[in-house]
Amino acid sequence: MHTKHARSVATTSAASWINLTSLLALGLLIHLGFGALLTLSVDEAHYVLYAAKPDWSYFDHPPLVGWIQWPLVAAGAPDSVIRLIPQLLWLIACLLTRRLAIQIYDLRLLRDAAQDKPAISRDTVGLWAVGLVLLAPVMHVLAVGLLPDSLLMVLVLLLMSVTLKLAQPAPHHTAQWLALGVLLGLAGLSKYTAVLPAAAVIVTLLVTRGVRLLLTAGPWFAAVVALVMISPVLYWNAQHEWISFTYQLQHGSGGAWKARRLAAFAGVQLVAYGPLLVLGAYLASRQIIKSKQWLGAGLLLFFFIPFVVTGLMSGGGGSLPHWTAPAWLAMTPFAANALAERWASGRQALILAFIRAQAVMCLVAFAALFFVGIPGLSADHPLARKNPLADLWGWDEAGLKALELARAHDLPSLSVRNWTLGSRLAWYGRPLPVYVLDNRFDQFDLWFGKIPPGTDSLFVNWSQVHFDLPTQTGEFEWCRLIGSFEAKRLTRHVSRFDYYHCRQWGANHNATTK
Incomplete structure (x- = not known):
């Protein structure tokens, strides 16, 4: 009996790795194809010019998005090779999301301690996490074109992982606080909105460890490291009359606030990331509130703080769909656990409908990109004139x-x-x-x-x-x-x-x- 069980576990694990590799390979093939086919977008070209003209910082964004491309640009690499950077970041983000989903499963953050063991495995939860990323249309945009959000997606997931460790009552090493400071610094070098996941880190640690944590050296050491790392941005802005901060404040505030813009933001988010991820976010949040898991609630702030702030900004006309990508990736490990349990419980109809709908959405988007619009549409058609x-x-x-x-x-x-x-x-x-x-x-x-x-x-x-x-x-x-x-x-x-x-x-x- 014991031998049969071991063989069954080994077979399941092998099958899971085959499924995982297949999902990742599918995504990478799609991204490689479009990375070679399409010319650079507006923002991509702007940020690759950062690499062509290296500096301590820039008018509208911190410098990391340029620095990371500099070696390839300096070597004269073609666009398709430069686009390997966001594709690698997408792959790393998928693997980190999978790992976090498994950690959440192991810590039972979505279940009461008294609950029976779920009828799902760790590998299954990990597959759901990768599948959710693969079915979200905007994630493919960030996997082909390097934007500051492409960097922030990976850094937010790493910040969640370090915060998860530091939130545990066990003794912590200086290296963990150093890692936190480095990640916060890199996030600050990626995008000014990195202050939002930084706020999630602070609140999560204070909720789980208490205010007494501030009396220890670790948090302050991490803060000093982060400040040193973002010093190029501060130095550059000091030399240019703090124009980046002025611009970001004006850019973020937008115009007159209107409720219909907030409604449009919600609709765009639903299409951009898919109803399946929204359903998973609802189920996970409800379960964490029900089970009173403070650590899980703290980690959910990596989604809710930036999402709510971006939503409020949208009312003034100041938001774009990909700005919430790091937030949705932070939610994905939780959504994967919730959806996997719901699927295992036999309630599959709605989930299956959403999977099919999102797969069709992605296929239609890929076809439109390949043909650069609607095939067969004449040049004088209004949709062709404004394509x-x-x-x-x-x-x-x-x-x-x-x-x-x-x-x-x-x-x-x-x-x-x-x-x-x-x-x-x-x-x-x-x-x-x-x-x-x-x-x-x-x-x-x-x-x-x-x-x-x-x-x-x-x-x-x-x-x-x-x-x-x-x-x-x-x-x-x-x-x-x-x-x-x-x-x-x-x-x-x-x-x-x-x-x-x-x-x-x-x-x-x-x-x-x-």
Whole structure:
């Protein structure tokens, strides 16, 4: 009997590892494919320029997202190789989520101590955690394009793991407090909103260990380490009149607060991360409250603090779907435990429906990305003229075309109306400077300054975000069309780039267009 049981356990473990490897391999294959197919997005190009122009910090974000790409950019790696970084971060995040789900299972954080052992295994819980990540559409976006949130996802999970250890009553080593300080510092170097998971760390430790914890050296040692690590950001801002902090406060506050924006935020979150994860979050939170697990409640703050803050910011118009990705990953280990137990109890219908719905959502999204829109749609159709996926296609060739035309016409720079166009051109059209012809101060002003008066430039217009030519009084004297580029996917028109030779910036007379 004992031998049969051992064989059964070994067989189950082997099957779980095969399933785990299959899930991870599927995700990596998807990300490798799209990483090689699509050009850099607006934000990706902006952050890879951080690596091309290394500094202690930057106008809108801390520097880690640039520093981590610097070795590959310095070596001249292509986009597809640079995109291996977010793919590796996604893989690490999956494995960390799995490990945390198993730790939560072992500590029985979702169950009363008196409850019977559940009818699920540790490996099953881990598989559910990875499956939840794989079924969340936005997680694939962050797995292909490196954003500060891609870094923060991994760091939040590591912070949860260290906090889980430090929350235990057993004696703690200096190395654990050092790890906490390093992780907090790295989070601070990734994104300013890292202050939110930091708050979750503090509250969790105070709730589980008591206020007396503050009388020990460990927390203060961790705080000093974190402060030293974020000193480059403080140093850079001190040299630039604290512009990053001013910008973040203005950016986060948004405009007038409206309830409908909060409702839209909730709807977008449901689509972006899927109803299955939302269901798991509800079940896990309810169970932790019911069982009065203070450690579990503290760890849930890694989700609730940033999610609530981001939700409130959305009412003012200041939030994006991927901002909550680290928070949802923090919830995933709990949701995996709750959903696995519900599935094992025989209540599978709703879960299965959600799994199928999310799988279809992901497949539709992947198909749309592959075809860059809806296959067979004519170029003059309204959906084709304003195709959001066109933003990920053709910029590499358009940048090379701009560089060729600028050199052919002896033009010293490129210019655009908005930074969202400038980031791709500055990357694919390097080393030419790119001037953003607006009154907004941003990172481009720090990199390239304002366009010098009296100079000519190659102005680039894009059909998906079309601007009037910069030929008003005080702008260029005239702008003349000298070339165009049609971006196509599988013979279908995606977008058009128009290139203008614009003469004498700062002309104080009536401008014309040729």
